[in-house]
Amino acid sequence: MADTSRPTWEWQPYTKIIHRSSYPAIDSKDPANSAEGKVVVVTGGGTSIGRGVATSFVQAGARIVAIIGRRSEVLESTKAGLEELGSAKILTYAVDILDEPGMNAAFEDISRISGSGIDVVVASAGLGTKQLATAGTVASWWKVFEVNIKGTFITFRAFAANKSAKGTPTFISINSNAAHLGAFPEFSAYVSAKMGLAHLLPSLQVENPDLRIVSIHPGVIESEMNADAGFSFSKDNVNLPGDFALWLASPAAAWTAGKFLWSHWDVEELAERKGEITAKGELTMGLKGWPREVEVEVRP
Template identity: 30%
Template sequence: MTDVTPTFRRTTYPTISPSNPSNDQSNRTVLVIGGSEGIGFSIALAYAQANASKIILSSRSQAKLDDAVAKIRARGVKRAVTSIPLDSSDVAQIGKFWTRLREEEGVFVDVLVLNAAKVGATTTAAEVVEFFQFNVASKLYMLENFQKQAGAGEEKRHKVLIDITSAAAHAYPYAMNAYGSSKAAFSNYLCHLADEVPEGEMRLVTMHPGAVYTAAASGSAEYSSDLPIWDHPSLAGHMALWLSTPAAAFLHGRFVWANWDAEGLVEMKQKILDDAGFLKIGVTGVNSFSVGGLMAKCTEVPAPQDRSLT
């Protein structure tokens, strides 16, 4: 996975930078769930620096949200940066949240970034269920509300959903199995949904943000700050930004690492478009599966004449 593109990135570069005019986000409203710190904050900052008309941060803590908004404004950003608290694991809150966006704030969200996640180890079935509730079920409700936004003249506005996943979805072995499998589940769902929803209506991209030394990582004795794996936070923020631009339309429904070089991915565009299963959650070590391929194989190898159960 580290060699998908010839260049393996560890920090930002001109192609994905907010200062690149090709990445301008003017006239777009961006909502970052889990945007008060860490990776979510770096993504929100990137969109603010790329001139998004409005950036809305959301997380459980209003205090952290206030601090994040202040930090973005302190960078000289002159766009509207606001926050709305939300426990994104609470389905009832999700519905009220989107009602507030529409009816009270008058907001249509053009870009939705799903960054909030439950992380940790599990020992019981009940704990595993909690992971799937947070990392899969609650995201489905966020996606549904985002997709069904409607208003005068807004039905055909192009939307972009970027789900921040993890390499844990396809890492073996991996200690936090409920975290990795729940991440893989939602990523896989988006891969399939992209086959039903046209890119021109809503782009769906799943992104592993690289290894970022966040507050969560600092709280673990296993992950010291001097490990060589840590990438610069700007990489995740700026790659998420680039994935919402016209240049990345061909990545609809794909699983992308922030470390992969954007220009290298563009060079692979035709290969990606020609293989419906490439860069999607699947089975390691084999060609991607399609019903058409199965039909061809079954034509090559005739079916048994007697297919009765007795």
């Protein structure tokens, strides 16, 4: 029986069709969504969303899938499972994403082994801490910023230095609907960090037009972090963000650069509206209610 004593987060509509699991347009087993020959890196790749993303790319025929996480035993267990799903070479690196030298060394090694650089990075590692702003320590509150923003930034820089020279290398940041749904008690660090991360990615896109850089809300996925946060979830299948990330790295999603999308939204509807989305500047972070159509009077 579901626990009704705790709050639940749920999807919000943007497309008419809302998905709770993978579907034909993004299916990793469909040759139309092939990742053949690609070199892919997933941080937080040993568990939950990261493991789901790695699974999708392996099933789609990626040549190399490297998973990065802090716990070597978890990574090795996930590696064994991934090796049963396809022919991809699975690499594991037990590195904390805040360890800049360690992350740089891992990415350099992946690039060396691939012989062609890295095509796709999915930054899935994150941290959510439940803490009142006036309780706990400043250090534990600030740690959420360090992991979510600094850790993602370190990951991006390591990728940029080892990106593939072919195609459009893609960087996908696993964010959260918390970045734009408002304030939540005891989650001031998490919400603020995710908002900051959401604003960071478009800046990276502007500075690196040769890359595709996208933020996504992965859906409501069961994970250790979500359980620790004390939320009940109407859970989606982990194959949804995995296959959605796969689609984002495909030529069909070239127009999504610099955007923030939800895995729930139907990609065929999104593609039909891409001209309107681009023209109106939709699916980007901003200030609600601004600009407003008024007759402007400028005073000296």
